Amino acid sequence: MHVVIMGCGRVGASLANALERLEHSVSVIDRDLDAFRRLSTDFHGDQVLGNGFSKETLREAGIDKAGAFAAVSSGDNSNIISARVARETFHVPHVVARIYDQKRAAVYERLGIPTVATVPWTTDRFLHTLLADGAAPAWRDPSGQVSLLQVWPHDSWAGHTVGRLQEASGARVAFLHRSTAPVLPDHDERLLEGDSVYVVTVSERSHTVSKVIEQGPDAGSRGEVR
The missing domain is CATH 3.40.50.720 (NAD(P)-binding Rossmann-like Domain)
Structure with a gap:
């Protein structure tokens, strides 16, 4: 070419x-x-x-x-x-x-x-290098308004459905990474220990979404999201 x-x-x-x-x-x-x-x-x-x-x-x-x-x-x-x-x-x-x-x-x-x-793009690359808590976006749209985050759920999410995680976090699950392979889940797919999730959210909610997923399914209702 x-x-x-x-x-x-x-x-x-x-x-x-x-x-x-x-x-x-x-x-x-x-x-x-x-x-x-x-x-x-x-x-x-x-x-x-x-x-x-x-x-x-x-x-x-x-x-x-x-x-x-x-x-x-x-x-x-x-x-x-x-x-x-x-x-x-x-x-x-x-x-x-x-x-x-x-x-x-x-x-x-x-x-x-x-x-x-x-x-x-450069900002996101620096965030990925500097932050280890999953808060850095894996991707942002050119306007910066929508982010794709990779987050590692708390072990207490194991057994809960993707739908439950979406309801608790307010984000949409794009796919899971399980062992060495990506998984395209449906609403009823149950999370396993060791899964990482890629979620799509508005960028201004990235921190809150990450914390809900990292702190467990009841964090939001207990007022523990920090």
């Missing part, structure tokens, strides 16, 4: 090098000639000098034959404009834009342009 990358900063160069190692053909666009020095010495793809939202520049980079386009420059506006041109003008099937402003990211996701919201 041919991939066009707009932006040859650290992310763009790393992505270009990785794609070429996977035997894809790659063209990298940047306005700064010095930026191409970040590419590995054995990079064989095209290095195109110009603006990534210019149709002429994109054609020079092979956008007409591209199966994917990544906009990873340091500017949100440049990234989203070039992503829209790639999607709407050249009909590239796989397009993604790097966005720093998570509110903008949510808007563009609704427009059908997948985004990587750099700040929320």
Whole structure:
């Protein structure tokens, strides 16, 4: 597959090098000639000098034959404009834009342009490393309003149903991880000791949801959620 990358900063160069190692053909666009020095010495793809939202520049980079386009420059506006041109003008099937402003990211996701919201993603990675209590989200939507949490239930949840856990926590169970395999449960699936649960909730309730699950099925009614 041919991939066009707009932006040859650290992310763009790393992505270009990785794609070429996977035997894809790659063209990298940047306005700064010095930026191409970040590419590995054995990079064989095209290095195109110009603006990534210019149709002429994109054609020079092979956008007409591209199966994917990544906009990873340091500017949100440049990234989203070039992503829209790639999607709407050249009909590239796989397009993604790097966005720093998570509110903008949510808007563009609704427009059908997948985004990587750099700040929320980096924040979540730090939370996963720093916190060991299950409170860090495994995933958040680009707006930051919905989170997927991995939580380890208190042993007293064993024997209770998934439906009971959902009622107590106010979250929706997406799946369980049992032993070495994922399980897609129904409402009546009973929890076993050692299960971890992946639940979906609004982000502002993440802490409360985690604590209800971690403290047992009666924690909420006893007023013990802390």
